[in-house]
């Protein structure tokens with residue numbers, strides 16, 4: 230993309246004030262919409278407009294990925310410092326400086342001191358610099374390749390119709406779901422928007438949910454001094470992951486640590502009623518200021534147990550999942566179900582509706598920024614190729630393959646990172662699955678990273694095909710281990726070849742070596758790898774390996 234000509238900033242529409250024509254009209258200026266627009270017009274004279282009612286950059290930039298990671302990173306650094314000789318004594322039991330952490334988050338989301346809303350002018354400048362026009366408004370499909378745009382936030386002004394010569398791309402993201410619990414909506418609970426944008430740290434917080442948002446929010450809230458209670462319907466955290474990932478994250482949250490309060494986790498428990506005095510409408514992230522009482526009971530999900538009684542807290546966060554943002558999108562105008570994610574094929578096109586595409590969270594596929602951007606690259610390339618009359622058969626035009634290896638990192642402490650299939654999912658898919666695991670604390674690179682390093686890595690392989698189909702890592706700073714596994718799964722690298730991808734010593738990546746050795750020991754690697762001269766010679770004669778084993782550097 231970088232070598233392609235930049236387009237002049239300005240208004241690229243054809244038509245008058247009420248009917249404007251572009252090659253590509255994108256609804257939603259989040260990461261998926263931005264990438265779809267940029268790829269669809271790159272290096273061409275095609276025109277594109279992004280329709281966005283809120284902020285260009287979307288949920289990810291202002292209320293999700295970026296602020297959450299800006300809040301979590303200081304907690305991770307604090308945790309590493311507490312576990313390293315020479316710095317542990319310096320930080321002692323001191324908590325994080327909440328004001329500095331919140332200001333760091335504000336800097337990342339472009340929210341100036343005292344401002345209510347972040348500033349997206351940098352993202353708008355990027356769009357205009359890439360030749361993409363931006364209009365503030367809410368878009369609704371009114372027919373094939375036709376969109377009606379109403380001014381944002383109910384502002385005055387008429388509806389403008391936009392016609393797309395080539396494509397309309399739906400990239401409207403997702404919205405937090407609120408369970409229909411009596412009293413919950415009236416209590417004006419925080420959602421992920423508030424807890425990422427929070428302006429003050431509540432003294433005590435209850436979080437409903439045990440997924441990614443709940444685990445990450447519990448991590449930063451407890452590191453910033455809040456007393457956190459997680460109320461989890463099921464029996465585990467991080468439901469879609471290998472069970473050991475949720476278990477290790479739960480152990481660490483419960484345990485707390487220097488400068489981080491222990492988190493109370495109520496498994497098998499649901500809230501059946503919420504009671505709170507009147508709470509005035511407030512800006513995102515401003516605590517309600519009125520205590521709230523949750524009435525809880527065993528959920529009956531996942532076996533016996535669960536808690537009953539009341540949980541009184543200062544603030545309540547709902548992290549109970551998200552749903553595709555399709556309300557008012559006019560899907561019915563093109564014959565689609567208005568309440569469901571639009572179906573998409575491998576080109577990210579909506580079957581049966583000419584010129585319509587969907588990317589990102591609105592598709593209901595994998596609600597992650599990197600997957601939305603991946604789909605958007607495919608979609609933009611397809612639109613560009615079709616506009617130029619070029620074929621779209623090559624793998625670059627198919628979003629299917631990447632979905633076999635969806636990477637996910639949960640930035641808790643320890644981090645949990647996985648890609649591809651869990652062992653259970655692999656079996657369900659009829660794969661001849663076999664798994665091996667290692668204790669990451671036994672790897673020299675991990676032990677050097679911090680005292681008492683605790684973590685685990687697991688590979689799931691397809692024994693019949695001799696390839697990796699899934700990997701999970703849990704431990705401090707394991708996020709950067711993940712991409713190697715994603716490459717191996719997506720590229721279907723034979724295990725025999727993986728053996729020759731030598732991890733550097735002393736890095737945590739040596740876990741790969743331990744895992745492949747475990748596969749060999751289990752007979753899950755073929756004889757080709759076992760008798761390969763490069764491998765056996767290396768292992769037997771390399772002084773570092775044999776010496777290392779004696780000195781604990783294995």
Ligand SMILES: Cc1cc2nc3c(=O)[nH]c(=O)nc-3n(C[C@H](O)[C@H](O)[C@H](O)COP(=O)(O)OP(=O)(O)OC[C@H]3O[C@@H](n4cnc5c(N)ncnc54)[C@H](O)[C@@H]3O)c2cc1C
Nearest residue numbers: 257259260261287288293294368401402589590596597598
């Ligand atoms: C707390 C939290 C943390 C997260 N952290 C991560 C992370 O670390 N890594 C990761 O990969 N993912 C993370 N995610 C998920 C990530 O935020 C989403 O997957 C990502 O934002 C989806 O991008 P998108 O472009 O599809 O949608 P969005 O970012 O939601 O953008 C959609 C845009 O469409 C606009 N829009 C809505 N309706 C209309 C309409 N009718 N017309 C025009 N525009 C409209 C919205 O205003 C919005 O700006 C996190 C999510 C949450 C909630």
Ligand SMILES: NC(=O)c1ccc[n+]([C@@H]2O[C@H](COP(=O)([O-])OP(=O)(O)OC[C@H]3O[C@@H](n4cnc5c(N)ncnc54)[C@H](O)[C@@H]3O)[C@@H](O)[C@H]2O)c1
Nearest residue numbers: 408438439440441442443462548549550551596638639640
């Ligand atoms: N680091 C990251 O990549 C990151 C961070 C945050 C969010 N995300 C993305 O955002 C998506 C949404 O995250 P999330 O945590 O909101 O959803 P989730 O699907 O991960 O978890 C939802 C949780 O809420 C519970 N739940 C659902 N309905 C409930 C109800 N009625 N009552 C009580 N509990 C209920 C579920 O059992 C689950 O524990 C995730 O799928 C993830 O892909 C990613």
